[in-house]
Amino acid sequence: xxxxxxxVAARARVSPATVSRVLNGNYPVAASTRERVLRxxxxxxxxxxxxxxxLAAATSDLVGILVNDIADxxxxxxxxAAQTQIGGPxxxxxxxxxxxxxxxxxxxxxxxxxxTYLTLxxxxxxxxxxxxxxxxxxxxxxxxxxxKLAKLADAGTRIVFCxxxxxxxxxxxxxxxxxxxxxxxxxxxxxxxxxxxxxIGYVAGPPERTTTRHRLEGHRxxxxxxxxxxxxxxxxGDRSSDDQERLTVHGPYDRRSGYEATLELLRRAPDVxxxxxxxxxxxxxxxAAVRDQGMRIPQDISVAGFDDLPFxxxxxxxxxxxxxxxxxxxxxxxxxxxxxxxxPPGGIATIAAxxxxxxxxxxxxG
Numbered sequence: 001x002x003x004x005x006x007x008v009a010a011r012a013r014v015s016p017a018t019v020s021r022v023l024n025g026n027y028p029v030a031a032s033t034r035e036r037v038l039r040x041x042x043x044x045x046x047x048x049x050x051x052x053x054x055l056a057a058a059t060s061d062l063v064g065i066l067v068n069d070i071a072d073x074x075x076x077x078x079x080x081a082a083q084t085q086i087g088g089p090x091x092x093x094x095x096x097x098x099x100x101x102x103x104x105x106x107x108x109x110x111x112x113x114x115x116t117y118l119t120l121x122x123x124x125x126x127x128x129x130x131x132x133x134x135x136x137x138x139x140x141x142x143x144x145x146x147x148k149l150a151k152l153a154d155a156g157t158r159i160v161f162c163x164x165x166x167x168x169x170x171x172x173x174x175x176x177x178x179x180x181x182x183x184x185x186x187x188x189x190x191x192x193x194x195x196x197x198x199x200i201g202y203v204a205g206p207p208e209r210t211t212t213r214h215r216l217e218g219h220r221x222x223x224x225x226x227x228x229x230x231x232x233x234x235x236x237g238d239r240s241s242d243d244q245e246r247l248t249v250h251g252p253y254d255r256r257s258g259y260e261a262t263l264e265l266l267r268r269a270p271d272v273x274x275x276x277x278x279x280x281x282x283x284x285x286x287x288a289a290v291r292d293q294g295m296r297i298p299q300d301i302s303v304a305g306f307d308d309l310p311f312x313x314x315x316x317x318x319x320x321x322x323x324x325x326x327x328x329x330x331x332x333x334x335x336x337x338x339x340x341x342x343x344p345p346g347g348i349a350t351i352a353a354x355x356x357x358x359x360x361x362x363x364x365x366g
Contacts, residue, residue, distance in 0.1 A: 073309045111138065131162070188355060192302065197273045198364075258278075266290075287315065315360070
């Protein structure tokens with residue numbers, strides 16, 4: 001049964017007019033009253049009709065694109081590409097045709113903000129939602145996401161994941177476009193091993209993110225296959241003290257993290273001959289740290305990244321990295337959100353990653 005504004009008013013023990021004032025934000029309301037109303041809205045999962053509430057259409061012309069950080073080229077490229085399919089181009093007349101209004105929702109990487117934006121988009125009866133980038137691997141958050149997305153889908157909203165794997169309960173999705181992060185991490189490590197590197201450090205992203213785990217798993221699979229980065233067996237023959245943990249430092253996906261984590265890696269293991277960074281932005285910080293320690297790239301130490309962001313080829317030396325087709329993936333997500341393209345078989349498509357070998361990696365000296 002549809003929850004009404006009167007239901008919210010009864011739950012919050014206020015008048016319907018007070019509920020309307022709180023939700024519209026056009027009249028001062030006491031903080032305690034406002035909190036009580038908003039709690040009732042959440043408890044009842046009340047959906048506020050948008051400006052077009054008087055129309056019979058089930059959804060609006062709004063499409064939400066959720067990103068961690070729009071200033072990060074990884075998200076900016078995908079969001080911009082999706083918007084080309086959602087918001088235009090029109091027929092040149094300035095009139096709106098079948099386009100939708102794309103709204104970028106910047107979560108800052110916060111799981112709570114992600115859920116908040118989905119609630120706001122639900123209240124606006126969004127036609128579609130595109131969620132970009134890796135997900136947080138937290139069972140409680142995943143359950144909350146599944147429930148929220150199911151309600152959006154039931155209301156007619158199309159749900160598309162771009163660059164993130166489906167949730168354990170992913171029936172609400174139109175499609176999930178996933179990157180082969182694990183395969184890309186494996187091929188990058190195999191490249192370094194083929195050059196002769198035997199001590200390879202890794203600057204990883206936040207441990208709770210799917211992207212971090214998949215890239216690191218691929219990296220470690222390659223090293224394990226080559227018999228590398230494993231501590232000597234103890235007296236009892238136990239090899240469980242894996243040296244890969246010592247050669248891995250986690251941090252945010254930013255330049256500062258790359259710089260500080262690289263200094264920590266060099267402190268822990270001065271004998272490393274190569275450093276793999278979680279993404280290209282982190283790799284720039286790693287390169288700066290290496291240079292500040294008086295070492296040359298790649299003569300003294302090799303550095304590699306991931307994503308092949310636009311600046312990677314202009315780094316000095318150009319950065320060896322793994323290319324993800326961010327623009328192509330974003331555009332496809334936009335078409336799926338608009339119903340312009342049929343979903344892939346089973347609703348899931350894995351997008352290949354391509355190794356880009358450039359000047360920042362070379363055989364170790366000696």
